[in-house]
Each structure stands twice: as structure tokens, then as C-alpha cells.
Amino acid sequence: MAAIVSEKLLEWYDANARDLPWRARPGEAAPDPYRVWLSEIMLQQTTVAAVKPYFEAFTRRWPNVEALATAPEEDVMAAWAGLGYYSRARNLVKAARAVAERGGFPDTEEGLRQLPGLGQYTAAAVAAIAFGRRAVVVDANVERVVARLFALTEPLPVVRKAIRVCTESITPAQRSGDFAQAMMDLGSAVCTARSPKCLLCPLATDCRGRAEHDPEALPVKAAKKPKPTRTGEAYWIEREGMVWLARREGKGMLGGMRALPDDGWSARTDGAGVPLLEGEWEGAGLVRHSFTHFTLELSVRRYLGAATPRQEGEWWPIERLDEAGLPTLFAKAARLALA
Numbered sequence: 001m002a003a004i005v006s007e008k009l010l011e012w013y014d015a016n017a018r019d020l021p022w023r024a025r026p027g028e029a030a031p032d033p034y035r036v037w038l039s040e041i042m043l044q045q046t047t048v049a050a051v052k053p054y055f056e057a058f059t060r061r062w063p064n065v066e067a068l069a070t071a072p073e074e075d076v077m078a079a080w081a082g083l084g085y086y087s088r089a090r091n092l093v094k095a096a097r098a099v100a101e102r103g104g105f106p107d108t109e110e111g112l113r114q115l116p117g118l119g120q121y122t123a124a125a126v127a128a129i130a131f132g133r134r135a136v137v138v139d140a141n142v143e144r145v146v147a148r149l150f151a152l153t154e155p156l157p158v159v160r161k162a163i164r165v166c167t168e169s170i171t172p173a174q175r176s177g178d179f180a181q182a183m184m185d186l187g188s189a190v191c192t193a194r195s196p197k198c199l200l201c202p203l204a205t206d207c208r209g210r211a212e213h214d215p216e217a218l219p220v221k222a223a224k225k226p227k228p229t230r231t232g233e234a235y236w237i238e239r240e241g242m243v244w245l246a247r248r249e250g251k252g253m254l255g256g257m258r259a260l261p262d263d264g265w266s267a268r269t270d271g272a273g274v275p276l277l278e279g280e281w282e283g284a285g286l287v288r289h290s291f292t293h294f295t296l297e298l299s300v301r302r303y304l305g306a307a308t309p310r311q312e313g314e315w316w317p318i319e320r321l322d323e324a325g326l327p328t329l330f331a332k333a334a335r336l337a338l339a
């Protein structure tokens with residue numbers, strides 16, 4: 001079955017591959033490892049549609065890994081704003097510097113694993129796509145296709161081990177990068193989470209999930225834990241067309257980013273609800289924002305006094321606020337304060 005599956009899938013990919021700015025067309029020379037790596041880091045937890053404009057802006061500004069290696073971290077963080085999971089941007093800079101120092105990307109999965117921010121999946125994807133190495137590439141799309149194809153009915157995350165073994169068994173020695181991308185494209189366009197389009201699927205006659213089960217029910221999800229809700233406050237402090245922006249501490253949530261000052265909320269605790277300046281404040285509304293492990297209800301308060309905060313930060317022109325690189329949460333809070 002293994003050879004048949006990979007042959008059918010590659011044939012389907014040759015005719016149906018998505019045209020993406022970081023990809024080579026099927027059969028073309030392997031794409032630039034820098035572009036493959038950058039796209040894979042951006043695509044973690046984020047959709048292709050959201051990534052495209054960021055990828056284009058990044059590669060215009062930093063066309064190669066050496067250019068990115070010399071960029072100040074705060075510029076990269078600001079350019080990343082809105083993509084979320086900001087530790088990825090910090091690791092991106094670290095990895096670019098490590099690659100520039102060693103004179104190029106490692107061309108094996110093991111070598112790539114040594115770079116900051118490259119886990120099992122990303123290292124395998126870059127090794128396969130950019131360097132033609134045979135590697136077992138399992139993202140959420142591949143996970144879904146394989147669980148269905150082999151009718152793996154154990155729940156996540158236990159089933160992941162079997163998914164890896166099965167993916168390994170169908171990964172070809174040649175064109176393993178195209179094979180990985182073909183699996184991703186099949187999962188995104190045909191073997192979709194809801195209502196898979198089995199009638200259009202090149203693997204329909206090999207698929208045990210389709211023959212023996214309701215494929216939509218696979219992979220079986222673990223019961224979701226309810227997300228806690230945290231509360232916090234963000235402060236809008238304005239003076240002569242400028243707003244006070246704090247610089248968040250390097251480690252921790254949204255670390256290193258410019259942000260509105262806040263009351264110290266975190267994933268584990270509510271904020272203290274104590275404004276950083278004494279004086280009069282008015283409420284500007286509430287932002288609800290969902291992080292991976294909790295939901296935040298952030299009250300936005302506007303300062304009516306004239307004092308300057310004593311913390312690391314800067315006065316920023318309000319008319320250029322969109323250039324400050326605020327994370328989405330604080331961009332929402334700022335819009336509310338300005339409404």
C-alpha cells in the first residue's frame with residue numbers, strides 16, 4: 001500500500017499543488033532554505049492566509065538569513081506583531097544569527113534540530129522540503145489524513161505515536177519534500193476537518209477510515225479542559241498627541257514587545273487592578289482575548305491626569321500607533337481607548 005499511496009498522492013500533487021510564495025512548483029529545484037524555514041516558523045499555529053502578507057513583508061525587508069541576523073530584535077518583534085506566539089520571533093532572530101555564524105543552514109534534520117525554535121516537525125519539514133532529505137513530517141493536516149487513511153481510532157494525544165509510524169511507512173525515499181507538502185495540501189483542501197471530500201480524494205480506494213468509519217470523527221479528540229478566565233487592566237495615558245507605551249519584560253507573555261502599561265495579569269493570575277499612576281481614571285471598555293491556555297478580560301482605562309509613568313517606556317505619536325508593533329491584544333485595547 002505504501003508505494004501506491006505515495007505515487008497516487010504525488011501524481012495528485014503535480015496537478016493540484018497550492019501556489020505559495022515560499023514554495024517551488026512540483027519538479028522545480030528545491031526552494032531557498034531561508035524561505036522554507038521562515039514560512040514554517042510563521043505557519044506554526046497560524047493559517048496560510050494570515051502568514052502570506054507577513055512572509056512577503058519579511059522577505060522584502062530581510063531577503064536572506066544574513067540580513068535577518070543583523071536586524072535589531074525589536075524591529076523583528078515589531079514586524080511580527082499580530083502573528084502571535086512571540087517567542088517564535090525571538091527564536092527566529094537567535095536562529096538566524098546562529099545560521100549566519102555557521103555560514104548556512106544545516107542540511108540534515110538532526111543539524112536543524114540544534115537551531116533555536118526548530119522542533120521535530122519544523123526540522124523535518126525544512127530537511128525534506130529544502131534539502132530533499134527523507135524525513136517524517138507530521139503537522140495537524142498530516143495527522144488528520146493519516147489517522148483516517150489507517151483508521152486509527154485511539155484518541156489524541158495517545159494516537160500520535162501510531163500516526164508517526166504509519167506516516168513513516170508511506171513516506172517515499174524520493175521527493176519526500178513534495179510528499180510532505182502533498183499531504184499538507186490534501187489535508188487542507190480535501191481531507192478537511194469537517195465534511196472531507198472523499199469523492200475527490202486520490203486515496204479514496206485505499207482509505208480504511210472511509211471504508212470502516214465516519215472519517216469526520218477521526219482523529220478522536222481528547223476531551224477539552226475548560227479554559228480559565230483571567231482579568232486585568234490596561235492603561236491609556238495620553239499627552240499632546242502621544243501615548244505612553246511600556247516595553248514588556250524580555251521573558252514571559254508577549255515579552256520584549258511594546259504594549260500599553262497594565263496591572264500585571266498573567267496566564268496564572270489576575271492583574272492587581274491598581275493603576276500605575278494616582279489620579280483620576282475613566283473606563284473605556286472591555287477587551288476579551290483568547291490565548292492558548294486562558295481567556296483574558298482586559299478593562300481599558302483612560303488617564304485624566306498629567307503625570308508621567310515611572311517605568312521603562314516611551315511617548316509614542318498616536319497617529320503612528322500602527323507602526324509601534326503592538327500585539328493584537330493591545331492593538332484592540334488602543335482602538336477601544338481611541339473610540
Ligand code: SF4
Binds near residue numbers: 190201209
Ligand atoms: S478518502 Fe476521505 S477520509 Fe480518506 S483520506 Fe481521502 S478525504 Fe480523507
